[in-house]
Amino acid sequence: MTTSPEQGDPPVPTSPVPSYPVHSYPVHVDADLDPKLSRGLWLVKWLLAIPHFIVLAFLWIAFGVLSVVAFFAILITGRYPRSIFDLNVGIMRWNWRVGYYATNVLGTDRYPPFRLADVPDYPAHLEIDYPERLSRGLVLVKWWLLAFPHYLVVGIFTGAAAYAVAGADDSTDAVWAGLGLITTLVLIAAVALLFTGRYPRSIFDLLLGLNRWVMRVSAYTSLMTDRYPPFRLDMGGHESTVVDAPGARDGAGASTDPGPAHISRPSSTTPSRWTVAKVLSVVVGSFLVLMSLTLAAGALIVAAVGLAEDDGFLTSPRIDVDSATHAVISQDGRLDMGDVGSDLPDGLVGDVRVSAESVSGTPLFVGVAPTADVRRYLSGVEHATLEDVHDDHAELRTTRGDAPASPPAQETFWAAKASGADATLTWELAGGDWTVVVMNEDGSAGVSARVATGVKVSGLDESAAVVLVLAGLVLLVGIVLVAIGVLTARPRRHRT
Template sequence: MRPSPVRLTARPDEPGRWLWLVKWLLLIPHYIVLAVLWVAFVALTLVAYVAVLLTGRYPAGIHEFNVGVLRWTWRVGYYGYAALGTDRYPPFTLDDVPDYPARIEADRPERLPRWLPLVAWLFAVPHLVIVGLLTGGGWPDRDGGGGSLIGFLVLVVGIVLLATGRYPRGLFNLVVGINRWAVRTVAYVALLTDRYPPFRLDQGGAEPVPQPPPPTPSGPAAGEPVPPRTSGRTAGRVVSIVAGVLLLVAGLGAAAGGVTALAVHASRDSAGFVSSDELSLSTATAAVTVEGIEIHPLRLPGRDRTALDAVRIRIDAGNSPMFVGVGPESAIDAWLAGTAHDEVTGVYEDSSDVTTQRSAGAVRAIDRPAAQSFWLASATGTGTLDLRWTPGDGRFAMVLTNADGTTGVTAGATVGAKVPALRPLGNGLIGGGVVAILVALLLIYVGAVGLAGGPGGGRRPVPPAPGPAPENVGPPTVVTRG
């Protein structure tokens, strides 16, 4: 094994119990500087791509700058939430600081293949996927961010620090190994090296030391232990951790969905409908429409129905006769063709106001709304209109007009729906989510404990093979001469 041209090292330190809780605040100046440096890193990397493509050489100044950005980032991450490895505040410099506990060194290649800028990013895709899963952004959370294995591990480290004041050595080795994999991948994509990064989690603070090739004896010498093979075990433990984190995210999502379903079930009114707040609808034209209502069948064992049992549209018409109807969208579009009307396009969050878009056409009255034959459900009159509709499969639209079709429509509207099986769905999602979370925690625990002792995972030393038994030599023969 040759030494890596990009070397990430970390010296174990003894961080305090409490400081990690406020490091985010202390690191704000570094975050601001790094935001600028990384913009420059990307821009200069593109320049280096062109230089390598044309000359086969990586500009020395750009190489030193980009390595400095990685070096600075690693020092900040080691102090902060990529490792929590030290309480020594990182220096503001791109240069290597030999006495700082986190370092990166990189050898500039003399020449690079000219074709490498065209395909390096493609070759790196497998590593980018793995690094994305390990360091964050691989899967979305509820806020649209990304989940992160290393974030979870560092959180565990912080909790252990609070409880014991000591950094678990096994987690230290694993966290540094994940960061090393990420730095090697970024360095390859940035062409800081043409050495393809290994698919290997090199754990621990020091880079692996290349060993000289051993002699090739015909077999192991007597009395020497045969080292166990561990690469498969290490890969399996990493897979266990990654699978556990993915399952944990899925379990949390399922449990959150179950809680939401039960909350919606609890918000039903006495008739079993889940209803919206009252919306204010108003237009100077002859109609307000809600279009693009798509209903699809829900296939359940022993049932063939849509995802909604019933829809209720309640209109507060006041003293003016109003009409509300639901029908196929294509028929309603043909009926209103050439007549201006307002289509509801959105509802303001936490508000009764809606956004509308006016269709092209003349502002004019429409002909006898209630007399049209395509309505699937309708209601007309004054006061409170209550339209009940059992939806089928298709694309539909809702229309609100004055009963006589004249222009100038103003009313309040409330939409409700009966959703089947909310309680069983919620209970099932919560139960499945809890089971998934427990299995995920077990997978993470097994993988982390297995990796805690390094690549061997806490192997017991192999006792030496017993040597050959000594020969049974009898007592010496005494010869006497007479």
């Protein structure tokens, strides 16, 4: 209700509302805690959110590709393309809503909408102020060098730091170490909700502060602002913005500013022109760009393999084989080629070459034979089986026994064999179960050799060229699709 001055009263002097400087970081994260949360729904929210996770996986691919485009745009023009900015903010906003619902807070039971734009009545919001100008030089270092201290802090919040220290493997220790502060607090809140029906408000306020910190760093490292993220934990569902009133002092000279005030902010983005078709064009194009880079990397690896060929053979590094037994054989009846040729197409693999260089100078015997024949020959004979290779040293498993009845060269079952201080055999690869045997030529105990295996490959250069051409075509299609989506989503400039 308002009152008007009575007739005859002197007019009340009015003055314009002063414009005070607002100290606010350009990334605004707000959320409201649902007053009545289900006790047990949080147990399946992650399952219900799987469709969002699938969509976001493709959207984040587009986010990465567009961020690279924005990097070069900022480097050249000093501006972040507005259409790309709006889409990337939309992806971060979508991710925040899903995290608020299912993983990072559990602060609402309302299912997140499949939308990039802000949903005013949804309890979680994210806005990022669009920067009219950005530093061309700062874009080169802020996302890695300048942000490194924040990476350490965020690593503690998310568990990435502890996970890296524990080791990025599937061990239980690494999984538990990677929980992070945010996940731990969410679990505590979830257990409290399960047993009491109430979400602890203090944990909610802290979780919002932690997530706010993470998203400020994400926006900064994604090149969306030049303002360095503050090392400050702004807790609570709504940001408090400090408003300074110059000259507002009491008689003692102390400030009469009541402290932080909540400031309502307008949306930081222009009305989105991103339709489903345009977003789909960018997502598919980004996926094709990523696929083309993968194909190109594979082609370069194939080309490098071709350059590494030795007389047409792709040869593994030599390994030291040292055993006090009478023979050393490949593991479990398999012709173990190591990493050599394991990923090559069948049509490219030809002959196999095995070479053994004597360390002691004793003439060696190298042979390839059917596994059944090798087992019969070495039955009751002391020999060693190759179990594994560590760096350049073979790990062997010893089978006890006696000396062989005859030297290996006298046997007739070998498919290929060679003898000498530096023995090398070449064998035409064939189907079946085969075993490689390395012995002293006279069958005596004490085998000491440096062994290498190789496969003959053909057509690597041609294959690399075909893959590179295919990668170029896929890259071209991907760039066109991304460009169509970005250019058609640019906001129109209004002429005055």
